[in-house]
Amino acid sequence: xxxxxxxxxxxxxxxxxxxxxxxxxxxxxxxxxxxxxxxxxxxxxxxxxxxxxxxxxxxxxxxxxxxxxxxxxxxxxxxxxxxxxxxxxxxxxxxxxxxxxxxxxxxxxxxxxxxxxxxxxxxxxxxxxxxxxxxxxxxxxxxxxxxxxxxxxxxxxxxxxxxxxxxxxxxxxxxxxxxxxxxxxxxxxxxxxxxxxxxxxxxxxxxxxxxxxxxxxxxxxxxxxxxxxxxxxxxxxxxxxxxxxxxxxxxxxxxxxxxxxxxxxxxxxxxxxxxxxxxxxxxxxxxxxxxxxxxxxxxxxxxxxxxxxxxxxxxxxxxxxxxxxxxxxxxxxxxxxxxxxxxxxxxxxxxxxxxxxxxxxxxxxxxxxxxxxxxxxxxxx
Amino acid sequence: xxxxxxxxxxxxxxxxxxxxxxxxxxxxxxxxxxxxxxxxxxxxxxxxxxxxxxxxxxxxxxxxxxxxxxxxxxxxxxxxxxxxxxxxxxxxxxxxxxxxxxxxxxxxxxxxxxxxxxxxxxxxxxxxxxxxxxxxxxxxxxxxxxxxxxxxxxxxxxxxxxxxxxxxxxxxxxxxxxxxxxxxxxxxxxxxxxxxxxxxxxxxxxxxxxxxxxxxxxxxxxxxxxxxxxxxxxxxxxxxxxxx
Numbered sequence: 001x002x003x004x005x006x007x008x009x010x011x012x013x014x015x016x017x018x019x020x021x022x023x024x025x026x027x028x029x030x031x032x033x034x035x036x037x038x039x040x041x042x043x044x045x046x047x048x049x050x051x052x053x054x055x056x057x058x059x060x061x062x063x064x065x066x067x068x069x070x071x072x073x074x075x076x077x078x079x080x081x082x083x084x085x086x087x088x089x090x091x092x093x094x095x096x097x098x099x100x101x102x103x104x105x106x107x108x109x110x111x112x113x114x115x116x117x118x119x120x121x122x123x124x125x126x127x128x129x130x131x132x133x134x135x136x137x138x139x140x141x142x143x144x145x146x147x148x149x150x151x152x153x154x155x156x157x158x159x160x161x162x163x164x165x166x167x168x169x170x171x172x173x174x175x176x177x178x179x180x181x182x183x184x185x186x187x188x189x190x191x192x193x194x195x196x197x198x199x200x201x202x203x204x205x206x207x208x209x210x211x212x213x214x215x216x217x218x219x220x221x222x223x224x225x226x227x228x229x230x231x232x233x234x235x236x237x238x239x240x241x242x243x244x245x246x247x248x249x250x251x252x253x254x255x256x257x258x259x260x261x262x263x264x265x266x267x268x269x270x271x272x273x274x275x276x277x278x279x280x281x282x283x284x285x286x287x288x289x290x291x292x293x294x295x296x297x298x299x300x301x302x303x304x305x306x307x308x309x310x311x312x313x314x315x316x317x318x319x320x321x322x323x324x325x326x327x328x329x330x331x332x333x334x335x336x337x338x339x340x341x342x343x344x345x346x347x348x349x350x351x352x353x354x355x356x357x358x359x360x361x362x363x364x365x366x367x368x369x370x371x372x373x374x375x376x377x378x379x380x381x
Numbered sequence: 382x383x384x385x386x387x388x389x390x391x392x393x394x395x396x397x398x399x400x401x402x403x404x405x406x407x408x409x410x411x412x413x414x415x416x417x418x419x420x421x422x423x424x425x426x427x428x429x430x431x432x433x434x435x436x437x438x439x440x441x442x443x444x445x446x447x448x449x450x451x452x453x454x455x456x457x458x459x460x461x462x463x464x465x466x467x468x469x470x471x472x473x474x475x476x477x478x479x480x481x482x483x484x485x486x487x488x489x490x491x492x493x494x495x496x497x498x499x500x501x502x503x504x505x506x507x508x509x510x511x512x513x514x515x516x517x518x519x520x521x522x523x524x525x526x527x528x529x530x531x532x533x534x535x536x537x538x539x540x541x542x543x544x545x546x547x548x549x550x551x552x553x554x555x556x557x558x559x560x561x562x563x564x565x566x567x568x569x570x571x572x573x574x575x576x577x578x579x580x581x582x583x584x585x586x587x588x589x590x591x592x593x594x595x596x597x598x599x600x601x602x603x604x605x606x607x608x609x610x611x612x613x614x615x616x617x618x619x620x621x622x623x624x625x
Contacts, residue, residue: 006481010470017469017510204465208526211429211461212482213454375432 003214007222012229015192024191025230029184029237036177037245044253053123054078059093066093066134073130087114089124091131104142177246178336179311181238181268182329185276186283186307188234190300193227193283198296201288206378216372220365224280231276239265239272264339271332271350274357278328279307281364288368291380325349328357382407383428383534383567387437390423390589397423399589400437405567405582407533410560412576413569415586416617421569422462424586425538428567429454441534455483458527460537460568464519468512472503472522475511476529483530497525501555517548524555535559537568541575553579577609587617 015021052074060067060077070076082088092110094100100107109131113124140150200206209219243260286303287296311333314324324330325346331353338345371377383405390398397420405411413421426432428439430446430453438445446453467475476494485493498507501521506514511522520540527535535556541549556566556579570576576583577597585593585600593600593616597609604612 002486003482006478010467010474010478013474014467014469200465203468204463205467207431208459208461208464211431211454211459212479213451213484214482215451378431 003218004222004225007214007219008225008229011192011196011223011226015195015226015230018192018195021191021195021230025188025234026237028187029234029241032180032184033177033238033242033245036180037249040246040249040251044250052076053089053126055089055091055123055127056082057091057093059095059097062095062097063093066097066131069134069137070127070130073126073133075127075130087117087120089113089120089127091127101138174340175337177242178333178340179308181235181242181272181336182275182311182333183304183307184238185231185235185272186279186304188237189227189229189231189276189280190283190304192230193223193280194287194293194296194300196223196226197284198287198290199293201290202292210372210378216369217366219372220284220369224277224284224361224365227284228276228280231279232273235272235276236269239268267339267345268336271335271354274354274361275329275332277361278357278364281361281368285364285368285371288371289377326352326356328353328360331356382440382442383411383536383565384440385424385428385437386440388424388427388434388439389436390420390427390432390434397589398427398434401586401589401591402437403584403591403594405565407565408560408563409581410556410566410568410579411582411584412580413567413584413586414571414573414576414613415569415592416571419586420589421571421586422538423589425462425536425567425569428536429457429459456532457534457536458530458532460523460527460535460540462538464523466511466514466519466522469510471508471510472525473498473507475522476525479526480529485530493529493531497529500528500558501525501551516543517545517551520544520548520552524552528555528559532564534565535567537566539569539571541570541572549575573610573613583609585613585616592616 054076055078057067057070057077067077090110090112092112094108097107111124111127111131113120113127115121115124139153143150143153200209210216243265282303283300286299290296290299307329310329314330314333325334326349331349335345335350335353385401385403388398388401389396401420401424403411403413413424415421423432424439427434428441428446430450433447438447441453441456444453444456467478470478473494476497477490480490480493498504501524503521503525506518506521511519514522524540527537537556540552544552553575556568559566560581581596583593583595583597583600584591593603595603600612600616601607601609604615606612606615
């Protein structure tokens, strides 16, 4: 036991003095949420753009009332020429507008635009809606003139009632943020894990350490705790920074609210601890097999794909099976999702997944200890 | 006392050790002399339990490191084949670390660390990080590490490699000092001069076997040569891999 503490303290001190390790642990937790917030900021700005839609209107003089109506709906004639990179949106009113309208024939108004252009989607929709609302107005007049109740042509009044709570809407966006928090424990301890395993071998100090009077279990646990400390620190940092940074993102403008209560953050932090241990043992397992730092880095970047694929896969495929609540990684992910949606927390699932995570980490550590007793692994025979 | 009895070890189809038998008594410096690839490092690694012997046994103070590695390692100080220092730690921190791994603690630990720093005349280095140390300075740290827990047995694997004259002299002085205190010292080398200058007993190894054993004078007598180097070449049958 005291040997574990000795190794832990030494490795922790050693890693703290390694600028590369500290920077790696900090930068992910720090710049990640920042980057995400900036992305959301622009997304929201685009979604809630209240300014007028400027389009080219041909044949304005033929239908001054329509133009006037469009103006009240925020669709106006464009003054400046279109830039080369943007496809123009062009509305053409025919010369025969007045005459056809009077004889109650359908008037063909042409809207020319590129419907596949992502950025113009909302603008095109607004023009469409404005023209349609004018058409509806004309329909009403015509029916009234003929002595009919305009409601006869509206047999169904579809009333849209959005039942998405503010929290559950936010969950959509926050889902990706959660994945980010989960991954922070994989990123933050990574450099330390490589340094104290493959690095120790590369610097030729592994043999001497293994020749000291202590069990390989103590070595592995000491090293695991040292790297896991960094992983947990990175996780805690992103847990603290995300609520702070997201205060500056105008989520309420798209009808969202995200609240991180202290209880929630503490619970998330506790859930991250077993995950950090598992992440670290996985990384140690891989990099103890590598001959040097570079090789370990290569292996570990492949290893990172697993948690990324697992959590993003579940997130985007909207996978729903009860097993997810009990497995490592997905269990924590589901718990985080429930927390952020404000749903009831599946305490049993949280307990089981934390336990399975710890068991996996424990078994891996045992396996690494046995590996370090084997001359094949140690000397690469 | 270190005893090696009928030790055999092979890697795939290469026989590294072939029924190797010798012993290193307390209070004596025993040199394991052999050309490159003779099996010196393999033998030492088996003694401290990093490699498993296929047959035979290696005893440190009657403890077999293949059976009870932790207790066997408590008896020895190791100066390994390749030693990497922890470059981000100061000398004092490294020595404290290894002392703690040998169960030292508290005041006793601090006394021992101070003692070896003094013994190796490293006061000016002790609170510096070891990044950028010269080869001689690195040797001192590695030697201090092997002595910090005051072991009764000292195993050194080619300790003088890459050292200048001054550092080699320091190393020899320290080893003689330790011999005075009754420490059992076993060290491997392929450098003739060093073995001749330092060893009480020489075990000449070739192809994983003991080719000859005795004091440097006995070896010369045995072969009828006046210089150890000539005796050595005669014993192993070739001059391949030997540095004068």
